[in-house]
Each structure stands twice: as structure tokens, then as C-alpha cells.
Amino acid sequence: MSEKKDQKIIKKITEELLVLLGIEADIEIRENDDGYEIILDTPDSGIVIGHHGDILESLQLILSLCISRSLKEFKRISVEVGEYRKxxxxxxxxxxxxxxxxxxxxxxxxxxxxxxxxxxxxxxxxxxxxxxxxxxxxxxxxxxxxxxxxxx
Structure with missing residues (x-):
């Protein structure tokens, strides 16, 4: 699959999950050395990050599983909210x-x-x-x- 097609799929899956969670966010997808970074710009950053990043880590795991299944290959996915990970x-x-x-x-x-x-x-x-x-x-x-x- 092409990088652009992968990014479209990743964005769609991320949008669908955030809608289910009731979280509004602007989504940007960037390719990096070992996969993709999903950057969320949301007024709910505290909720999305959670205590010590626990919610963010869970969100990343769920997205990684859904995305890898959809792309039919493993891609390392990292999620960034409010520069928490950086x-x-x-x-x-x-x-x-x-x-x-x-x-x-x-x-x-x-x-x-x-x-x-x-x-x-x-x-x-x-x-x-x-x-x-x-x-x-x-x-x-x-x-x-x-x-x-x-x-x-």
C-alpha cells in the first residue's frame, strides 16, 4: 500500500474511534522512521492523556491494533497530544x-x-x-x- 493510502486509512480509523469516545480533535498523520505518528489537537487533551499518560497509552494500543489489522501489516503507531510524549x-x-x-x-x-x-x-x-x-x-x-x- 502507498504511504498516502495508509495515512488515509489511519486518519479514518482515528476519526471513527474518537467519535465513539465523544472526543473532538483535529488529526494530523506523519510518517516516521518506524511507523506513523498521530497528532491530536483537542481541547480535551487532559482527558485524552489521563493520569501519567495511561489513557493515551491505551488509546495508542487500540489504534495500533485496529490500524495494523486494517493495513494487514504491523505499523508502530504513536499518538501525540499536547506535546505530552515529546x-x-x-x-x-x-x-x-x-x-x-x-x-x-x-x-x-x-x-x-x-x-x-x-x-x-x-x-x-x-x-x-x-x-x-x-x-x-x-x-x-x-x-x-x-x-x-x-x-x-
Missing amino acids: NREDWLKNLAQETKDKVLSERREFTLPMLKAWERRIIHLTFQNDDEVMTESVGDGKDRVLVVRPKT
């Missing part, structure tokens, strides 16, 4: 750098608890080509944590 990503990258500094100065591993899967992914990607530290996710479910340790 701001959170920036915060996570700062946390990653601060943690790296601690790891290197104290020469020991540090554990970052209470991160969602997509947040752990940001930190893993931040350090994937780093020469000084490595990351590993350890544990299961709600007990899963991210460990940052020196490479040597």
Missing part, C-alpha cells in the same frame, strides 16, 4: 544522561523503576551505541525495571 521523551533523555553520569562516576549499576515499556525503549535507544554504558530490562510485568551499568 516532553516526556525529553525528560527521559535527561534522566538517561544523569543516570549515565552516576554510573560512570560511581562505577556501579543503577536501576530505574516504574517506567512503561515505551519509556524503557527510549532509554535503551539512547544508549544503544554508547561505548561506556549498557542497559537491560529485568523482571516481569509491573515489576520490570531498567538497569544501566558500565560496559567494562
